[in-house]
Amino acid sequence: NAGVTQTPKFQVLKTGQSMTLQCAQDMNHNSMYWYRQDPGMGLRLIYYSASEGTTDKGEVPNGYNVSRLNKREFSLRLESAAPSQTSVYFCASSPRTGPNQPQHFGDGTRLSIL
Amino acid sequence: DAKTTQPNSMESNEEEPVHLPCNHSTISGTDYIHWYRQLPSQGPEYVIHGLTSNVNNRMASLAIAEDRKSSTLILHRATLRDAAVYYCILKTGGGSGAGSYQLTFGKGTKLSVIP
Numbered sequence: 529n530a531g532v533t534q535t536p537k538f539q540v541l542k543t544g545q546s547m548t549l550q551c552a553q554d555m556n557h558n559s560m561y562w563y564r565q566d567p568g569m570g571l572r573l574i575y576y577s578a579s580e581g582t583t584d585k586g587e588v589p590n591g592y593n594v595s596r597l598n599k600r601e602f603s604l605r606l607e608s609a610a611p612s613q614t615s616v617y618f619c620a621s622s623p624r625t626g627p628n629q630p631q632h633f634g635d636g637t638r639l640s641i642l
Numbered sequence: 643d644a645k646t647t648q649p650n651s652m653e654s655n656e657e658e659p660v661h662l663p664c665n666h667s668t669i670s671g672t673d674y675i676h677w678y679r680q681l682p683s684q685g686p687e688y689v690i691h692g693l694t695s696n697v698n699n700r701m702a703s704l705a706i707a708e709d710r711k712s713s714t715l716i717l718h719r720a721t722l723r724d725a726a727v728y729y730c731i732l733k734t735g736g737g738s739g740a741g742s743y744q745l746t747f748g749k750g751t752k753l754s755v756i757p
Contacts, residue, residue: 561743570748571686576743584743586743587744618686625743628674628691630688631745633685635684636685
């Protein structure tokens with residue numbers, strides 16, 4: 529019953545450091561997403577991968593890169609962390625893209641940039 | 643995606659039914675109505691979705707008005723675990739680019755369940 533698994537759950541970085549957030553799903557879903565959630569802002573889409581081998585920018589992609597490693601895994605990389613990237617990051621997956629496809633979320637990575 | 647309007651907060655007694663309303667007067671014919679909830683310190687959780695007909699699943703029921711300008715999420719017996727923020731989201735079938743893939747979460751309705 530794992531669903532979407534995100535690691536790490538918590539992380540503190542210094543400005544300028546880099547790190548990769550990991551996400552894996554075991555539901556054989558084709559599509560995966562990375563969101564960030566900030567107080568009062570709701571969730572905003574950073575990047576998505578409609579299917580294995582493809583990635584596209586979302587609403588707020590600046591400062592991030594992604595890799596769709598295989599069908600199960602979709603990672604998010606911060607090359608040079610900035611305090612503005614302090615947030616809670618959620619990974620999600622869905623069977624396919626489309627308006628009738630539910631998205632299933634992980635429990636998030638809480639990231640603080642000092 | 644079209645806009646939705648929900649009450650900021652609602653209260654319910656434990657083991658009683660809860661009706662969470664959502665207005666979406668500008669809904670288009672291809673918009674699906676999705677409901678998600680988010681418990682404290684957890685990721686959003688999919689609850690239910692529908693297009694025109696009422697829908698039932700193990701978690702809840704979704705009642706959609708005949709003109710589709712409003713919908714109601716029904717929790718049949720509220721438990722303490724149902725205390726969460728509930729989001730009503732319209733997902734369009736048209737368009738292209740990131741907007742057609744993103745779920746747009748508004749402020750939602752914070753549901754409190756009283757023991």
